[in-house]
Amino acid sequence: MILGIWDGHDAGAAIIDGKEIKVAVNEERLTRRKLDVGFPKESIKCCLEYLGLKPSDVTDVAACTSDFSKTITRVFPSMKDKYYLLRRRKVYPKFAQNQKNFKYKLTEIGPSYLTRKVSKRFLRKGLNRLGFRNYKMKIIDHHMAHAAGAGFCSGFDKALVLTVDGVGDGLSGSVNIFDKGRIDRISSISAKHSPGIFFEHVTNLMGMRELEDEGKVMALSDFAYKIPDNKNPMLNFFEVKGMNIKAKYSSVRMWKELRKILWKSPPEQFAWMAQETMKKKLVELFRNSLDETGLRDVAWSGGVASNIKANMEIRHLPEVKKWFVFPHMGDGGLALGAALQMNFEKNGTWEYKFDNVYFGPEYSKEEMENELKDNPKIRYEYDKNIEKRVADLISGGKIVFLYQGRMEFGPRALGNRSILASASSVESKNDLNLKIKKRVWYQPFCPSILEEDCKNIFRDCDCIERFMTMGFMVREEFREKMTSVTNVDGSARPQMVTTENDRYRKILESVKKKTELGAVLNTSLNLHGYPIVNTPKDVLDVMIRTRNPYMAMGNYFVELVE
Ligand SMILES: [Fe+2]
Incomplete structure (x- = not known):
C-alpha cells in the first residue's frame, strides 16, 4: 500500500495497492479552493476514509519535488499561498518591483542533498500531525513523477x-x-x-x-x-x-x-x-x-x-x-505519478489497467437522499429509467446536470460530475454559457460520443480516447450536427465512451435513438471560478444558484421548484 502526496499547485493524494490505483483526489475538490496549494491533508484523509484505513496502515509514502523554492514553501507555508497568488497574478507584487525576476531565479534552482533533507523533515511533520507513524518516505523527482504517470498508465x-x-x-x-x-x-x-x-x-x-x-x-x-x-x-x-x-x-x-x-x-x-x-x-x-x-x-x-x-x-x-x-497531465497528477514510481522501485509493479479515471470519492443513495429531502427548493423522484429521461431532455434542448458515482480524477468531467446539453443546438450552448459556465465566447465545449460512432464522425480516428486529451478532425457532414462542440477549425476534443460508464453510455444510446447521433455536449459541473463539485450538497448548491431546472443524481430525477 503506497500513499502518494503532492503539496504544491493543485495538491492531492493517491493510494495504490498492488496493481490497482485505489483512490486519487485533489485538495481543491474538498476545500473548494480552486487549484489549492496547501498540504493535502483533506485529500489524504479522504483517501484513507474511502478505503477504511487508518494512517498507521500506511507503510510507504511517495512525495514529490524537493527543489529550492518548493523546500522554502514547506518551511514557511504562508509563502506558498503568496507565491502562487503572485504567480497566477491574483495579487499585485507590492513588496518587490523586481518580483518577477526574483520568482524565476528562485524556481530555477534545482534540488540538492540539503533541500531534500529539509523537505523530508517538513513533509514528515505534516504527515505526523495526521497520525502517521513508522512509514518509509521517498521524494520522487518532479519530472520523474510526470513521466511515471504517463509511462505506467499508457x-x-x-x-x-x-x-x-x-x-x-x-x-x-x-x-x-x-x-x-x-x-x-x-x-x-x-x-x-x-x-x-x-x-x-x-x-x-x-x-x-x-x-x-x-x-x-x-x-x-x-x-x-x-x-x-x-x-x-x-x-x-x-x-x-x-x-x-x-x-x-x-x-x-x-x-x-x-x-x-x-x-x-x-x-x-x-x-x-x-x-x-x-x-x-x-x-x-x-x-x-x-x-x-x-x-x-x-x-x-x-x-x-x-x-x-x-x-x-x-x-x-x-x-x-x-x-x-x-489525463491529469499538470501538477495535480503528481501524487499518483510519485506513488506509481515508488511502487515500481519497491515492488517492481508496472502493469496497470487504466481504462477510467473514476478514482475519487462517491456518495451512497442514502447520502444523496438525505441531501434532497426537506429541501423546499426542489422536488425529486426515483426513476428506474432515468437515462431515457435525461436523453429526452437533452434532445429537447434542455441542459441537464449528471451527478453519479465516483468523482473524476483530473481536470475533465467524464460523465460523473458533468453538465450535458445537445451537441447540435447553438441555443443550448449559448444558454449554458450565459447562465452557468460564463466562458469567453471563443472557448469551445467538448463532446462525449459513443466510441463506435467516432470512426464515422472523425476523419482521423486512429485510437480510443477516453479522457478528452486529444483533438480530432470532424468530417464536414457532421459539423452541422455537432455545431455546439466543433471548433472553428473543424476539430473537436471528444470523450469516447466505451463500457466504463454504464449510465452515461445508456444516456448516449438513448440520445442516438432520437437524433441518430450518439453525442452530447459535456462540460464540467461547477460554478464559474470554482472546482468541480464533489458532494451531493455541492451539486445541489450549484443547481439552486444557477437555477438550472434539471438534474439526474444517481437514479433520482431532481427538478427545481419554480
Ligand atoms: Fe510540473
Whole structure:
C-alpha cells in the first residue's frame, strides 16, 4: 500500500495497492479552493476514509519535488499561498518591483542533498500531525513523477516518454525511455529554457491567469489569420537541439520581448504566434526523440501536454504508432505519478489497467437522499429509467446536470460530475454559457460520443480516447450536427465512451435513438471560478444558484421548484 502526496499547485493524494490505483483526489475538490496549494491533508484523509484505513496502515509514502523554492514553501507555508497568488497574478507584487525576476531565479534552482533533507523533515511533520507513524518516505523527482504517470498508465511495454511543463526540480522537461516500468532519462530541458513558462508569459500578457487560462490562449489562436514563419518573431525564441530545447532569452527578458510583440499585434494574432511556436518546437523535439531512440509508441505528460492542438499535430507524425497523454497531465497528477514510481522501485509493479479515471470519492443513495429531502427548493423522484429521461431532455434542448458515482480524477468531467446539453443546438450552448459556465465566447465545449460512432464522425480516428486529451478532425457532414462542440477549425476534443460508464453510455444510446447521433455536449459541473463539485450538497448548491431546472443524481430525477 503506497500513499502518494503532492503539496504544491493543485495538491492531492493517491493510494495504490498492488496493481490497482485505489483512490486519487485533489485538495481543491474538498476545500473548494480552486487549484489549492496547501498540504493535502483533506485529500489524504479522504483517501484513507474511502478505503477504511487508518494512517498507521500506511507503510510507504511517495512525495514529490524537493527543489529550492518548493523546500522554502514547506518551511514557511504562508509563502506558498503568496507565491502562487503572485504567480497566477491574483495579487499585485507590492513588496518587490523586481518580483518577477526574483520568482524565476528562485524556481530555477534545482534540488540538492540539503533541500531534500529539509523537505523530508517538513513533509514528515505534516504527515505526523495526521497520525502517521513508522512509514518509509521517498521524494520522487518532479519530472520523474510526470513521466511515471504517463509511462505506467499508457499500457505500453516500451515507449518514448516526454514531459514538458513550467518548472519543477530545476527542469522544464525530460525525454525518457520507458521499458517495462524502468524509466531512463536520456535528456533534460533546463528550467532556464522553459516552453511552459513561455506560454505562461503569453497568458499573463493577454490579461489572463497563468497556470489556469492557457487553454483560452490556444482557443483564441483559432481566430487569427495565418502568417508565414519568417513573420513570426516568436519562432526564434527557442532552438531545438537534438532532444533538448534552448531559449534565446532568460525568463524575464522573454516576457519583455513578448510584450514588445504584443504592442504590435492584435490579441488573436499574438495567441496564434505563441501557439504556432509551441506546436512547431514540440513537433521538432518529439521528432528528434523518435529518430534518436527508434521508438514508435509515445506517452507524455506535464502541463504543456494539455495543449491539444500540439498533441494532434504530434499524434499525426508518421513516426508515431501509438499515442497516450496522461489525463491529469499538470501538477495535480503528481501524487499518483510519485506513488506509481515508488511502487515500481519497491515492488517492481508496472502493469496497470487504466481504462477510467473514476478514482475519487462517491456518495451512497442514502447520502444523496438525505441531501434532497426537506429541501423546499426542489422536488425529486426515483426513476428506474432515468437515462431515457435525461436523453429526452437533452434532445429537447434542455441542459441537464449528471451527478453519479465516483468523482473524476483530473481536470475533465467524464460523465460523473458533468453538465450535458445537445451537441447540435447553438441555443443550448449559448444558454449554458450565459447562465452557468460564463466562458469567453471563443472557448469551445467538448463532446462525449459513443466510441463506435467516432470512426464515422472523425476523419482521423486512429485510437480510443477516453479522457478528452486529444483533438480530432470532424468530417464536414457532421459539423452541422455537432455545431455546439466543433471548433472553428473543424476539430473537436471528444470523450469516447466505451463500457466504463454504464449510465452515461445508456444516456448516449438513448440520445442516438432520437437524433441518430450518439453525442452530447459535456462540460464540467461547477460554478464559474470554482472546482468541480464533489458532494451531493455541492451539486445541489450549484443547481439552486444557477437555477438550472434539471438534474439526474444517481437514479433520482431532481427538478427545481419554480
Ligand atoms: Fe510540473
